[in-house]
Amino acid sequence: MNQxxxxxRRKVLMQQMGPGxxxxxxxxxSQVRNRDVEFPxxxxxxxxxxxxxxxxxxxxxxxxxxxxxxxxxxxxxxxxKKALWEGAHAGxxxxxxxxxxxxxxxxxxxxxxxxxxxxxxxxxxxxxxxDGELDHQILEWINFLRKQSRNGVNAPGELVSLEHILHExxxxxxxxxxxxxxxAAAVSCQAHVxxxxxxxxxxxxxxVESEIIHECMQQGLRAVAYPSIVAxxxxxxxxxxxxxxxxxxxxxxxxxxxxxECDYYASDITRTFPVSGTFSPAQRKxxxxxxxxxxxxxxQIQPGIPWNKSHDVSVEVLTQGLVDLGLLQGExxxxxxxxxxxxxxxxxxxxxxxxxxxxxxDYKVDDEWRILExxxxxxxxxxxxxxxxxxxVDAQWRGIGIRIEDDxxxxxQGHEVLTQSLVKEIDDIENLMQVH
Ligand code: GLY
Ligand code: MN
Ligand code: MN
Numbered sequence: 001m002n003q004x005x006x007x008x009r010r011k012v013l014m015q016q017m018g019p020g021x022x023x024x025x026x027x028x029x030s031q032v033r034n035r036d037v038e039f040p041x042x043x044x045x046x047x048x049x050x051x052x053x054x055x056x057x058x059x060x061x062x063x064x065x066x067x068x069x070x071x072x073x074x075x076x077x078x079x080x081k082k083a084l085w086e087g088a089h090a091g092x093x094x095x096x097x098x099x100x101x102x103x104x105x106x107x108x109x110x111x112x113x114x115x116x117x118x119x120x121x122x123x124x125x126x127x128x129x130x131d132g133e134l135d136h137q138i139l140e141w142i143n144f145l146r147k148q149s150r151n152g153v154n155a156p157g158e159l160v161s162l163e164h165i166l167h168e169x170x171x172x173x174x175x176x177x178x179x180x181x182x183x184a185a186a187v188s189c190q191a192h193v194x195x196x197x198x199x200x201x202x203x204x205x206x207x208v209e210s211e212i213i214h215e216c217m218q219q220g221l222r223a224v225a226y227p228s229i230v231a232x233x234x235x236x237x238x239x240x241x242x243x244x245x246x247x248x249x250x251x252x253x254x255x256x257x258x259x260x261e262c263d264y265y266a267s268d269i270t271r272t273f274p275v276s277g278t279f280s281p282a283q284r285k286x287x288x289x290x291x292x293x294x295x296x297x298x299x300q301i302q303p304g305i306p307w308n309k310s311h312d313v314s315v316e317v318l319t320q321g322l323v324d325l326g327l328l329q330g331e332x333x334x335x336x337x338x339x340x341x342x343x344x345x346x347x348x349x350x351x352x353x354x355x356x357x358x359x360x361x362d363y364k365v366d367d368e369w370r371i372l373e374x375x376x377x378x379x380x381x382x383x384x385x386x387x388x389x390x391x392x393v394d395a396q397w398r399g400i401g402i403r404i405e406d407d408x409x410x411x412x413q414g415h416e417v418l419t420q421s422l423v424k425e426i427d428d429i430e431n432l433m434q435v436h
């Protein structure tokens with residue numbers, strides 16, 4: 001992503017903060033797996049959103065109106081030995097030249113320099129309660145300044161949650177962000193197709209998972225956005241099943257919930273299809289019901305419609321269908337009021353999507369469900385999960401779990417399904433699987 005995009009974000013943030021205030025945000029820390037081995041590093045999304053800087057041990061400081069420069073980056077100094085063992089890192093010069101910081105200082109000098117930067121500021125914006133060490137340090141620096149009040153030094157009087165401004169910004173995607181999201185979506189669609197074509201009875205779930213990873217990596221995207229769920233048969237009824245260790249059986253469905261990350265942006269797709277390539281009559285009926293609910297829910301994604309409307313519509317379609325198929329008995333509106341559908345549809349219709357798979361942004365404003373606006377991206381993912389031991393329903397339905405999930409952008413005119421290219425009609429899935 002172009003440095004101008006990060007510059008633009010910093011400008012918007014600082015405009016909203018106003019002069020006389022300061023914001024601090026720390027990078028993610030590297031996590032030890034054991035001894036000399038670390039887990040793959042993934043930068044903190046908020047930090048990356050503002051800096052584009054992908055190293056650990058860094059702290060970004062924003063001071064709107066500061067004459068010597070508004071953006072200060074504390075980071076690791078360049079170290080030739082570190083470069084030899086671990087690879088390139090920006091150093092102080094790189095922080096200025098490549099990441100457009102106005103000033104850069106060694107992270108080890110942070111404790112000496114920060115109190116001076118906090119001096120006479122009114123508000124300190126930072127991600128409250130997320131990094132215990134930073135929380136503690138900020139309070140220590142403020143206490144240090146308070147003790148100097150007789151020298152005419154004022155300590156900041158207000159601590160403010162940075163997320164309030166930042167997450168509202170992240171909720172609305174720019175065209176640069178949408179480019180990355182479209183790429184993530186397109187590659188994930190291809191990965192799902194590859195998995196569908198490769199899947200066969202007798203394979204283990206992890207073998208299908210490897211097809212997803214293979215396609216993503218071949219296309220240059222190195223990380224999935226979250227652990228893939230590859231759940232055959234009744235495993236699909238475990239909503240966050242990630243063990244992916246069982247053998248696939250001929251008559252079962254396979255649910256795959258997987259998406260890749262591109263430039264720090266996630267995609268999040270679920271498809272459910274028959275291991276053998278052909279739906280049984282019971283699977284076909286339940287699948288079509290979930291698909292109908294998904295179409296009805298997606299139709300509600302447009303500017304001016306409250307966020308919860310698509311969920312409510314999915315509940316109506318699914319409850320009516322469950323009654324028609326004989327899985328629920330009674331009057332539809334009463335069943336909805338009594339939340340009887342929840343035994344088979346226990347999650348909500350979806351979530352915001354962006355740098356995090358369950359992305360930031362408020363779902364309610366002033367206690368009212370949020371109204372959809374252009375630039376928001378969300379998932380639409382109804383499902384039905386009939387537990388294996390559910391003796392209240394006919395045996396043909398038991399142990400079936402189905403979810404269909406697409407990524408949807410709210411546009412001026414209505415919506416755009418970013419994952420549109422991936423098949424989900426029953427005939428299309430069967431055709432795709434039979435050709436191969
Ligand atoms: N992949 C997690 C979800 O669909 O919410
Ligand atoms: Mn998902
Ligand atoms: Mn999702």
